[in-house]
Amino acid sequence: MIENLSSLEVQRPAAAPEFVEAMVILQVAIPAPLATLFDYLPPLNAPSQQWTPGLRLLVPFGRRQLLGILMGVTAHSDHALARLKRVDAVLDAVPLLTALDLKLIAWAAGYYQQPLGEALISALPTRLRKIPLNFAVARIPPGPPFSKGGDEEVPFSKGGDEKVTFSNGGFCSPFSKGGRGDFSNEGFLAASFSKGEHAANAPALSEKKLGKTSIFIKEINHAPFDQSPQPPFFKGGLDAPPFEKDASSSLPFEKDASSSPPFEKGTSSYSPFEKDASSYSPFEKGTSSSPPFEKGGSGGICATGGFILNSDQQIAVTAIQAALGTFQPFLLDGVTGSGKTEVYIRVLAQIIAAGQQALVIVPEIGLTPQLQARFSSRLSATLTVLHSALTPLTRERNWQHAASGNASILLGTRSAIFVPLPRLALIVVDEEHDQSLKQQDGFRYSARDVAVRRAQLVGCPIILGSATPTLETLYNAQRGRYHWLHLPRRAGVAQPPTITLLDIRNQRLRAGLSPHLREQIAHELAAGNQVLLFLNRRGYAPVLTCHACGWIGGCPRCDARLTLHLNPRRFWCHHCGFTRPVPTHCPSCKSADLRMLGRGTERVEEELQTLFPDATSARIDSDSTRRKGELERLLDAAQRGAVQILLGTQMLAKGHDFPGVTLVGILDLDGVLYATDFRAPERAAQLIVQVAGRAGRAERRGRVILQTRHPEHPLLQALVHKGYSGFAAAALRERQETEFPPFTHLALLRADATDETVPLEFLREAKRLAAQLPASEHIVILGPAPAPLARRVGRHHAQLLVQCAERMLLQRFLNQWGAMLQKVKRSKGLHWSVDVDPQEMF
């Protein structure tokens, strides 16, 4: 190939051709914080390319070269034709994203105020966001202009007739310099070359001189060849031009054992019953032409024996199966242990039998192995998983596996909601109340809400499952927008746990436990039962203070106390990770009388040993389970009955069952109850019910004792006496009275800077500008105010709360406002972002 360098053919972009049947202008989304699409001319070496939206294009952008996504083709541009640049290369033979995917992502980008190009690129696995590995990008250094005007072909090297061509097509994109139309030969040269030649020739390429101008390789991605998936255009062979129209030999998703090796063990698996994927086109759009479902059939299930549905489950399964092929959201409102997963499995079996695909979203990585194991043991499906713990290569392969239509079930966390699934027929969002379904930075989308929108676009049912649904979802179910399915009974003989409030005012606490709770623990331990204690505070003590002068150990970067940890022995900020050695004397007055206030799980664990010397305890929090495999070891010990007391933070509340536990003690949730966030009570109730759900699954009924200093709190009363649904009804009434979601819709404009006044000034200006917009008529703006925990990692945060009764009106306002804010001059170091449907108020 290097030999061919001597004939590199370089063409400068042509001016408007005189004889064109129809001008092709490509509208490209660019991954930059810019809302608009950018117009480009097609590359010269792709005369008969099909310009399907969703293709990844390599484009010159400013002085950079970026990977953009084709969004449309038009004959007219608002920009002078002569100033349009050419696309450098088309990276896919067939778009990675279908029209439906583009529609979904574009909707999400608009709804969540994210620039389209950034939203699109974030929908791809990281490896596909980058220039392919066997793609060399050469930068041509500055030199004298080789041409002024005209559209004749220009030899690359000035004055010489030396032409250089890469064996599979080279191209160069000189660009106008200074915007005045004079071309320099500075720019990028992109070339692809085949695998075998990659390593051998690249170094030589970087030294090649062409006349007076040398080309050097700006970037070569050295990747082991056997790991590098072949871009489609190389499948045709070594000398084939990369972008020829005939793509028959270069479909990116064709079944090819050599290019799609078996997946890594433990991340996904092939089923021996895998269907022949060739009978499906991965790119057919929509499900309207899909084969009809056999109603009531159970093909696809491989082990039904022993799994008998109760009547509630049967009603749920029947209702969902009847809705296949149409958009219908379901709320599967089922208490812990009521068999929600079994309902999923029955409906999934139907999907698999019909040769369709299903998407299952779970909030956390930790929940994927459990669900994966259950699905795999029950369903003869090709299952693939997607979450952040996978290596980039595995992520790409699994993504392709789903996007090609070869996988019938995709099980994944949040980001899986954007993965193309050509035969999608069902979406499940498990634990729909979980906060981690909403991304908390950058593109702040809610995977649950995007899922509903996706089901609507596709025309398929969606199941939102939870034992503690969000008030938003419950409200939708109440209004009949979601079909409400109830699973009120626990499987088997298990009884639901009882919850009692324990007033701890004026009680002498030891290890954070009131005398009554200590008695009850002793009672259960004596009976050979297990006890679970919940404390949502890790570390030894949350505050260290000086008894002589009142000094309190705070974080130098945050408005937060440092937490004392004894193992390892550090003084730690839980917000920014700052640590310092534990002081032995007061840094302020040198007194040695430092005292700990409050207690975390570490301290309670220590105190439990003196309180219950005969009992073994296990502490489960993010500190004790930091080592790989440690969580599994502790959970296993708990489930075997090797420990009598389980102590932990909310890690305990997620997904794991402890059949031997008969008593749950919740030590202190008062802080959550009275937090500033209007969702705090809802969170607390969900946590209580989820923790309670860990207990008493066997024939022994579980009890929950909730220690509080506010036993009269109306929401606690509702929860204890009327259960979660009673709590939800009361909480919804409160939301209605205070005009909070779901009765209004919110957006939060957040701003932060190192300077304390800068964010507030910006927000004041933003509020002033908002008032000028006609769309602000039905908008209420509260603030600006410093955010809770205003100073974090040395930056001051403030926010402005936008409230509106109508989602549509809020959207219209945000669109106008966002455009306006982009133009506001930005003070030094200011960052701002809009959070639509914020989940946390800081």
Place this chain on the structure above:
DNA sequence: AGCACGCCGACT
């Protein structure tokens, strides 16, 4: 977001 251009301070 990058990246370049452009006009004012401390130094090879």
Place this chain on the structure above:
DNA sequence: GTCGGCGTGCTC
């Protein structure tokens, strides 16, 4: 005299 601070403006 230059290197470099980040303000401003643009990217098809």
